[in-house]
Amino acid sequence: MTERNKPEILISAEAEAFAASAAHGDLILRECRDCNELHVYPRAHCPLCGSRNLGWRKASGQGTLYSFTRMAGRRAAAPAIVDLDEGLRVNSVVLDADTYQLAIGDTVQVRFQPDAQDVLRLAFTTSAAENARAYSAQAFAMVDADRERFAAGGAPEEVKTVAVVGAGNMGIGIATAFLNAGFTVLMLDQNAEAFDRARARIAETFERDVQRGRLEPSQASAKLAALQVETDMTQVARADLVVEAVWEDMALKQEVFSLLDQHARPGVCLCTNTSTLDIDAIASSTKRPDRVVGLHFFNPAHVMKLLEVVRGAQTSDATLAMATQVGMQLGKVPVVVGNAHGFVGNRLMIAREHEAGRMLLEGALPEQIDAVLTRFGMPMGTFEMQDMAGGIELSYRARQARGEKSPIIDRLFDAGRLGQKTGKGYYRYAPGNRRPLPDPEAVAIFEEASRAEGITRQPIADAEIENRLILPMVNEGVRLLAEGVAARASDIDVVWQTGFGWPDWKGGPMYHADQLGLAEVHSRLSDLAASHGARFAPAALLTEMMATGGRLTDFEDV
Amino acid sequence: MSIRGQAHIAGIYEHPTRRADGISTARLHADVALGALADAGLSLSDVDGYFCGADAPGLGGFSMAEYLGLTNLRYMDTTETGGSSYLLHVSHAVRAIASGQCNVALITMADRPLAANAGPVLAGVDMSLVPEREFAAPVPLPPVFGYAMIARRHMHEFGTTPEQLAWVKVAASHHAQYNPHAKLREVLSLEEVMASPLIADPLRRADCCVVTDGGGALVVTRPEIARSLGRPSVRIAGCGEAMKHNAAGRMNPMSSAGVFSGAKAFEEAGVRPSDIKYASLYDSFTITVIMQLEDLGFCEKGHGGRFAADGNLISGIGKLPFNTDGGGLCSNHPGNKGGMTKMIEAVRQCRGEAHPAVQVPDHSLVLAHGTGGLMSSQHMAATVILEAA
Numbered sequence: 038m039t040e041r042n043k044p045e046i047l048i049s050a051e052a053e054a055f056a057a058s059a060a061h062g063d064l065i066l067r068e069c070r071d072c073n074e075l076h077v078y079p080r081a082h083c084p085l086c087g088s089r090n091l092g093w094r095k096a097s098g099q100g101t102l103y104s105f106t107r108m109a110g111r112r113a114a115a116p117a118i119v120d121l122d123e124g125l126r127v128n129s130v131v132l133d134a135d136t137y138q139l140a141i142g143d144t145v146q147v148r149f150q151p152d153a154q155d156v157l158r159l160a161f162t163t164s165a166a167e168n169a170r171a172y173s174a175q176a177f178a179m180v181d182a183d184r185e186r187f188a189a190g191g192a193p194e195e196v197k198t199v200a201v202v203g204a205g206n207m208g209i210g211i212a213t214a215f216l217n218a219g220f221t222v223l224m225l226d227q228n229a230e231a232f233d234r235a236r237a238r239i240a241e242t243f244e245r246d247v248q249r250g251r252l253e254p255s256q257a258s259a260k261l262a263a264l265q266v267e268t269d270m271t272q273v274a275r276a277d278l279v280v281e282a283v284w285e286d287m288a289l290k291q292e293v294f295s296l297l298d299q300h301a302r303p304g305v306c307l308c309t310n311t312s313t314l315d316i317d318a319i320a321s322s323t324k325r326p327d328r329v330v331g332l333h334f335f336n337p338a339h340v341m342k343l344l345e346v347v348r349g350a351q352t353s354d355a356t357l358a359m360a361t362q363v364g365m366q367l368g369k370v371p372v373v374v375g376n377a378h379g380f381v382g383n384r385l386m387i388a389r390e391h392e393a394g395r396m397l398l399e400g401a402l403p404e405q406i407d408a409v410l411t412r413f414g415m416p417m418g419t420f421e422m423q424d425m426a427g428g429i430e431l432s433y434r435a436r437q438a439r440g441e442k443s444p445i446i447d448r449l450f451d452a453g454r455l456g457q458k459t460g461k462g463y464y465r466y467a468p469g470n471r472r473p474l475p476d477p478e479a480v481a482i483f484e485e486a487s488r489a490e491g492i493t494r495q496p497i498a499d500a501e502i503e504n505r506l507i508l509p510m511v512n513e514g515v516r517l518l519a520e521g522v523a524a525r526a527s528d529i530d531v532v533w534q535t536g537f538g539w540p541d542w543k544g545g546p547m548y549h550a551d552q553l554g555l556a557e558v559h560s561r562l563s564d565l566a567a568s569h570g571a572r573f574a575p576a577a578l579l580t581e582m583m584a585t586g587g588r589l590t591d592f593e594d595v
Numbered sequence: 596m597s598i599r600g601q602a603h604i605a606g607i608y609e610h611p612t613r614r615a616d617g618i619s620t621a622r623l624h625a626d627v628a629l630g631a632l633a634d635a636g637l638s639l640s641d642v643d644g645y646f647c648g649a650d651a652p653g654l655g656g657f658s659m660a661e662y663l664g665l666t667n668l669r670y671m672d673t674t675e676t677g678g679s680s681y682l683l684h685v686s687h688a689v690r691a692i693a694s695g696q697c698n699v700a701l702i703t704m705a706d707r708p709l710a711a712n713a714g715p716v717l718a719g720v721d722m723s724l725v726p727e728r729e730f731a732a733p734v735p736l737p738p739v740f741g742y743a744m745i746a747r748r749h750m751h752e753f754g755t756t757p758e759q760l761a762w763v764k765v766a767a768s769h770h771a772q773y774n775p776h777a778k779l780r781e782v783l784s785l786e787e788v789m790a791s792p793l794i795a796d797p798l799r800r801a802d803c804c805v806v807t808d809g810g811g812a813l814v815v816t817r818p819e820i821a822r823s824l825g826r827p828s829v830r831i832a833g834c835g836e837a838m839k840h841n842a843a844g845r846m847n848p849m850s851s852a853g854v855f856s857g858a859k860a861f862e863e864a865g866v867r868p869s870d871i872k873y874a875s876l877y878d879s880f881t882i883t884v885i886m887q888l889e890d891l892g893f894c895e896k897g898h899g900g901r902f903a904a905d906g907n908l909i910s911g912i913g914k915l916p917f918n919t920d921g922g923g924l925c926s927n928h929p930g931n932k933g934g935m936t937k938m939i940e941a942v943r944q945c946r947g948e949a950h951p952a953v954q955v956p957d958h959s960l961v962l963a964h965g966t967g968g969l970m971s972s973q974h975m976a977a978t979v980i981l982e983a984a
Contacts, residue, residue: 052729076843078727084843104751104848106743106795116732116740116795118748118848118971125844128741128972130732141751150732160732 051079054093059149059157064096066123077125097122098147100161107136113414113540115139119161129159134166134542137412165552166542172590173534173541176527180372183524184365187358187373196363197221200276200301202293203283204231204266207310209238210338211282216260217339218367223276224266232266239264242339273300278363280332282310290314291322298323306359308332312383313435316349316376326351330360333380335536336426343536344369345380370535375522382532384522385546388513390428392505393419397445397483400494401502403463404475409502416538419506421473424462430455444486452482505569508562511550511589512576518592519578526589547589555583597833597863601693602700603821604685604829604981606635606814607939609920611776613927615707615808620652621662623705623810628663631812636824637699639663642814644670644697646688648680649719650706650810650930659703670697676838677717677967678877678932680704681813682977685938686834688815698817705810706930715739715806715931739803739880741971743795745848746882750797752849752897755885757797759900761788763881764801764924766908771921773950778805779925802881804923804933811935813942818984827946828984832960833864840973852976853890853964860978861892866960868892871980873944873955874915875937875963878922884908887964888915891978910953919944919953934965938979945981959983 051067058065066075069083070090082089103126105117115136120126131139132150148162197220201212204226212222216239224235240261246252252260273279279301283293290309297307306328309319320329331347344364348357357373364371374381393406407418423429433450436443449455449462456462457471464473487494517523523532530545539545550558559580565573575583582589608630615623624647632638642665651659656673659665672687674680681704688700706718715737722728749755765785771777783801791801821828837855840846861867868891876887885899893915894902907913920926920940923933941963943949955961961981968974 048729055730074843077841078730078843080726104744104748106740106747106798108740108795116736116744118744121844126841126846127844128731128736128841130736141748158732159730 049079049081051081055079056157058093058095059159062098062147062149064098064121064147064159065093066096066121066125068092068094075123075125077121077127094123096147100127100145102131102139102141102143102145104141105131105136105139113542117145117161119145127159129161131161131163133540134163135414138165139163162542169542169544169548172527172544172548173530176531176545177370179525179527180370180531183373184358184361184371187354187361190355190358193355193359193362194277196277196359196366198223198276198278199363200225200273200279202226202273202279202281202297204228204235205282205284207334207336207338208282209235210336210340211280211310211334212264213239213242213339214334214367214369215280216263219260219263220366221263222265223272224264225268225270225273226266227268227270229266229268236261236264236266270296271300273297274302276301276305278306278308278359280308280310285311285313287314287318290319294319294329295322298325304328306330306356308360310334312380313378316347317351320349320351327353328356330356331376331380332360332364333374333382335382341536342368342370343382343532344371345382345532345536346371346373347376347380348373349376370531372528372532372535373524374528374532375517375520377517377520377522381517381523381529382536384517385510385513385529385533386537388509389506390419390423392509394443394445396497396502396505398487398490398492399497400487401497402475402480402483404473405497405499406502406506407473409499410506412499413503413507414540414543416540420463424456424464424466424473425471427456427458429462444490445483448482448486449479452478454479454482504561504565505573507546507549508558508565509573510546511558512562512573512579514547514550515576515579515582515589518589519576524593526592530590551588551590555579555587555589559583598686598689598693599832599863599865600818600830600984602689602815602831603818603984604813604831604938604942605816605821605824605826606631606633606637607811607942608634609776609811609927609936609939610705610809610929612809613709613776613778613805613807615710618707618710618808620650620705620707621658623707623808624651624659624703624812625663627705627810627812628701628703631701631703631814635814635816635826637814637816639665640667641699642701643667644672644688644691644700646672646674646681646684646700646702648673648684648704648932649675649717650704650932663703665701670700675719676975676977678879678934679965679967679975679977680932681934681938682834682963682965682979683836683975685813685815685831685979686836686977689831689834692815692817698820700815702813702815702935703810704812704929704932704935706932707808708806708930709808717931738969739795739798741969742880742882743798745886745971746797746802746880748848749882749885749897749900753900755897755900756904757799758785758789759904760797760802760881760885761785761799762900762903762906763878763884763908764788766903766906766913767878767918767922767924769909770916770919770953771925773952774921774926777921777926778807779921798880798882804879804928805925806931807927807929809927809929811929811939813935813938827948829942829945830982830984831979832866832982833860833862833978833980835859835861835863835978836975837977838973838975846972848971849896851886851890851966851970852974853887853966853978856976856978857891857964860962860980864960864980864982866980870960871915871962872957872959873919873941873961874917875922875941875944875961876917877933877937877964877966878918878924879928879933879966881924883966883970884917886970887966890976891962891964910955916953916955919949919955932967934967934977937963937965941979941981945983947983
């Protein structure tokens with residue numbers, strides 16, 4: 038777009054000054070040198086006395102809520118009238134904060150927000166949100182420090198060529214992520230036909246980036262040119278790093294790793310993108326278990342910030358240094374986690390989804406449960422997310438493989454309700470529209486499932502839904518700490534912020550538990566255990582930490 | 596100059612439609628103009644003063660004068676203050692008539708936001724050009740959020756409850772059942788209103804007015820002309836207008852401009868709030884009604900919620916029956932502007948021509964009040980007091 042075609046955004050010199058100050062986070066007010074009064078909204082004259090003899094004064098940036106309301110929508114936004122410390126009342130909005138906890142008289146602070154044209158506008162946020170963001174910054178810093186600690190024995194060798202094994206969905210996403218970050222990618226698959234689809238999908242992604250102005254056309258073609266494909270596995274010898282993304286099947290993975298181990302150069306790290314399998318069992322099929330590590334990407338791999346770096350029993354620090362450095366080069370947040378089913382992110386997710394499914398059987402509806410989650414601050418509800426990500430089919434197939442039944446998922450699957458891609462799942466979807474719509478046909482399926490299970494459907498209060506969704510995540514997180522799968526509570530929070538959209542203004546599930554107070558969490562879980570079953574029983578470590586008055590976010594597994 | 600008794604309202608017409616598919620905005624203006632002139636017993640050629648707001652399409656007054664066929668115009672006024680515009684037009688028309696600038700003033704209002712799929716916006720308003728857009732919040736705010744903030748603060752300061760707000764809607768629905776043209780005719784219970792979903796906490800869907808197409812018109816004329824027409828006389832006793840805005844950060848949202856427009860109208864009419872037998876109160880939202888009850892002096896500041904909850908707004912029961920056509924909350928809020936319909940129902944009451952089930956027995960003195968704009972920031976209030984002559 039040429040300069041001439043750009044819309045005129047900031048019309049006045051006063052607006053330019055205001056914006057320049059906003060860029061430093063400072064709110065400036067107009068001060069009249071004749072009547073000595075302050076006023077909001079920069080003008081070239083004093084609206085109180087008409088003088089043009091004006092100066093600027095930096096405001097404290099703090100104020101109190103005179104009143105507020107709430108806007109429905111994905112982003113937590115509360116239109117608000119704010120009384121600035123300087124005695125001026127402004128119409129504005131509170132953003133990036135828990136708008137459901139606001140009260141008249143609360144202290145708020147300036148947090149400028151870019152509009153659609155990227156011009157900073159006056160907005161506010163809460164102190165609680167700022168505290169959570171300060172905590173989050175520390176949590177991310179600790180993840181960074183881990184990376185440096187692993188590299189203490191020497192900087193990892195530079196990686197130029199990455200072999201991605203498997204040209205399926207995950208392989209394509211992972212290859213895209215590496216190409217995007219400037220690596221040469223050697224895609225390996227025994228099925229040559231898969232390459233056409235992979236190349237087309239990757240080209241599509243870059244094309245979109247060009248259209249959105251994120252990438253120059255020449256950069257896009259250079260990135261695409263850095264993609265090589267091979268059916269011959271011996272070619273893996275050219276790679277400085279190997280990432281495997283084949284079907285989730287232990288026998289297959291072991292076969293692939295044994296082959297990779299034969300042909301990859303000695304010392305080259307072999308990474309697996311498994312999300313469910315035991316890293317140690319995979320590593321055991323190689324002669325370099327110290328160089329085997331999990332790189333758990335989240336779908337879509339070229340978009341999602343989270344990278345779980347899964348440490349096997351024999352994974353060396355040097356390998357972790359390599360994995361975390363590559364993760365950083367990919368622009369991701371590499372969090373080192375232990376080798377346990379579901380690792381960290383999915384373990385908490387499974388705890389939440391299990392309970393969400395259970396409540397569908399008891400009488401709640403997807404839209405009610407999802408609304409509780411979005412009100413809580415999540416960008417999307419669990420059922421909407423499952424419909425989007427094809428969760429019904431994934432869950433159905435995983436259960437089939439384990440010989441397990443699920444009264445709701447099996448029925449949805451049998452009815453062809455696989456989610457957005459079939460136009461219906463937990464919800465229904467209008468053609469070409471991703472907005473979930475409540476569906477009486479789905480409700481009939483839930484009701485039938487309840488009947489078949491002998492459960493009398495009853496309404497469930499929102500507060501109970503929230504407790505039953507969030508507290509099991511906390512409990513599971515505490516177990517991960519006890520098992521050493523997560524080294525710190527803050528790692529779990531980083532995982533949930535970067536991989537699952539937990540808002541930074543709420544810190545993370547573990548920070549949230551600390552804010553509630555462990556005694557309160559313990560008491561609510563105990564109540565749920567009494568009324569709904571032992572699955573809610575507080576984890577032993579939670580009971581222990583509560584007794585000593587500790588906080589989860591202070592826990593260190595050293 | 597007091598204008599008390601210097602002009603009458605001789606004709607009224609409310610378009611029966613609530614959705615104007617296939618009817619242009621210009622045609623709506625013509626429909627209501629002809630309707631009001633017929634009600635008065637006058638014709639287009641009698642009109643020498645014309646008043647309209649920004650809903651008049653094209654070049655506004657110019658386009659409408661030509662489209663309607665007004666060939667004898669001596670006076671035109673296109674004052675636009677949102678929903679209160681038409682009450683200001685009445686006030687300006689009286690003054691124009693009193694000072695000899697015209698004899699027969701026609702005021703038209705019509706718009707079609709539903710048919711045009713425009714939503715709750717005002718014709719002729721471009722929010723991207725308001726001066727504070729250069730600095731203000733990144734989120735554009737529909738009016739409901741401003742009123743929701745007034746409601747929350749009112750609850751905080753005066754203990755007003757959501758149920759008290761709901762009573763305003765219940766009262767309106769009791770009246771709407773008798774209006775065959777009302778968009779919502781169902782009588783609502785308090786529980787039903789309270790079960791309505793939150794739109795902008797604490798306001799629920801039921802706390803909001805309807806969105807409708809349509810419009811209405813008024814004919815204001817000299818007393819001697821009005822009397823010659825043989826319709827019941829409706830004399831304009833007093834008018835008041837007042838503006839409030841953010842005042843460079845010195846706004847008190849708990850007090851609307853109605854405090855000033857009301858006091859002025861009462862003074863001009865020489866009457867007190869307790870003399871008023873019926874009130875058309877602007878009802879964009881239930882909280883708007885509560886605020887105006889207080890600011891016009893029908894009850895003490897902070898007591899509006901209780902006043903409504905005690906049933907005082909319901910005709911045949913309460914002290915101050917309001918919006919007996921169902922108002923904007925249930926019947927009609929054409930073009931997202933309720934001032935015209937407020938005037939029309941006040942005239943019906945003053946003539947004794949409201950539906951018998953909601954007609955107040957003593958209709959000697961009635962009031963209409965409008966609030967245009969955002970009561971939480973910039974708004975213009977207008978009050979008109981009418982007396983049966």
